[in-house]
Amino acid sequence: MSKLDTLLAIPSLDRTSQQQMQAAVDGKAKPPRALGRIEELAVQLALIQNKPLPAVRRPQLLVFAGDHGLTSSGVAAFPSAVTVSMVDTLLAGRASANAFARVVGAQVSVIDAGVAADLSDRQGLIHAKIAMGTQDASEHPAMDMDQAVSALLVGASIATQAIANGADLICLGEMGIGNSSAAALIIHRLSPAPLQSCVGPGAGHSPEGLAHKHKVLAKVAARTEATDPLDVLAQFGGYEIAMMAGALLACAKARVAVVIDGVICSAAALVALRLAPQAREYCIFAHASVEPGHKIIMDALQAKPLLDLDMRVGEGTGALLAIPLLQAACALLSDVADLKDVLEASA
Numbered sequence: 001m002s003k004l005d006t007l008l009a010i011p012s013l014d015r016t017s018q019q020q021m022q023a024a025v026d027g028k029a030k031p032p033r034a035l036g037r038i039e040e041l042a043v044q045l046a047l048i049q050n051k052p053l054p055a056v057r058r059p060q061l062l063v064f065a066g067d068h069g070l071t072s073s074g075v076a077a078f079p080s081a082v083t084v085s086m087v088d089t090l091l092a093g094r095a096s097a098n099a100f101a102r103v104v105g106a107q108v109s110v111i112d113a114g115v116a117a118d119l120s121d122r123q124g125l126i127h128a129k130i131a132m133g134t135q136d137a138s139e140h141p142a143m144d145m146d147q148a149v150s151a152l153l154v155g156a157s158i159a160t161q162a163i164a165n166g167a168d169l170i171c172l173g174e175m176g177i178g179n180s181s182a183a184a185l186i187i188h189r190l191s192p193a194p195l196q197s198c199v200g201p202g203a204g205h206s207p208e209g210l211a212h213k214h215k216v217l218a219k220v221a222a223r224t225e226a227t228d229p230l231d232v233l234a235q236f237g238g239y240e241i242a243m244m245a246g247a248l249l250a251c252a253k254a255r256v257a258v259v260i261d262g263v264i265c266s267a268a269a270l271v272a273l274r275l276a277p278q279a280r281e282y283c284i285f286a287h288a289s290v291e292p293g294h295k296i297i298m299d300a301l302q303a304k305p306l307l308d309l310d311m312r313v314g315e316g317t318g319a320l321l322a323i324p325l326l327q328a329a330c331a332l333l334s335d336v337a338d339l340k341d342v343l344e345a346s347a
């Protein structure tokens with residue numbers, strides 16, 4: 001069995017105790033189903049962790065960073081060099097994700113998946129660079145198959161390590177100028193939906209800039225008819241997307257819940273779940289990105305994000321904001337009285 005086959009051999013979520021967990025939630029001191037989706041999360045976490053009292057005490061955010069050769073075709077409003085600057089900002093604890101992580105008590109790790117700069121001198125960075133950014137996908141596949149598979153496996157081993165170090169919840173996030181283009185192409189091929197409906201302004205675009213992005217991405221899409229998930233990943237990139245997909249699969253394998261951020265992270269989830277659909281039940285979709293491709297993924301995966309805050313930053317910001325909801329779901333099971341005791345006391 002290849003390493004990839006081993007990673008993809010994920011057992012389906014064991015639902016043996018589902019009725020029992022549902023009964024525990026139903027028996028809490030509240031009107032039936034009155035805590036709505038928090039109740040669903042409680043059951044999901046109990047099944048994932050295989051414990052009647054699941055807990056989220058050591059959440060960990062993994063922010064994967066990578067650059068995209070396609071930016072040389074002018075698909076992004078910001079220059080590629082912003083990827084390095086934001087990696088430095090994340091390392092300095094000054095990005096939105098760091099601020100939110102402090103609020104919710106999460107640890108943050110930043111990973112160089114494929115930034116187009118030598119970052120070997122950066123302290124505190126996880127050095128996992130596969131290449132100095134992807135190839136320009138308008139001319140060539142963004143990466144070759146070996147690079148795509150390596151990135152999946154490296155992402156998986158980073159998540160596995162975080163879990164071995166004690167993380168009981170993994171949040172995924174990314175940073176990469178140009179990666180909304182890679183995400184749009186992946187969504188188009190794997191959902192599948194017309195390319196035009198998958199393309200949005202990304203980190204920001206003038207109407208003219210967005211029209212140019214549509215044109216370039218149509219040319220990229222016309223270069224290949226790939227629909228196989230691994231092939232699509234290799235054709236369109238990028239390294240941070242591949243590593244997030246691998247990390248998601250490793251979480252499912254380790255029975256750890258994994259929180260999915262915005263549109264780029266969700267595109268990585270789409271790749272992972274096309275490769276191993278059983279991993280779906282370990283995923284928590286945190287928030288509805290305003291980027292149009294996000295809703296297409298949610299529909300394709302029959303997922304409903306927890307939050308809708310008009311966000312589109314990335315970095316794992318939305319995933320972090322879902323942590324208190326997950327902790328509330330755990331507290332429902334551990335801290336709330338039983339309805340029968342309340343009713344007996346009132347009799």
Ligand SMILES: O=C(O)c1ccc[n+]([C@@H]2O[C@H](COP(=O)([O-])O)[C@@H](O)[C@H]2O)c1
Nearest residue numbers: 176177178179180202203262263289314
């Ligand atoms: O998370 C999202 O839904 C999201 C939506 C649009 C843009 N982003 C962020 O913006 C960057 C990609 O945008 P772009 O325009 O450079 O392709 C990348 O660093 C992402 O983290 C993130």
Ligand SMILES: Cc1cc2nc[nH]c2cc1C
Nearest residue numbers: 078086175203313314315
């Ligand atoms: C400033 C900036 C911060 C980001 N964080 C994630 N993606 C980003 C894109 C930009 C442009």
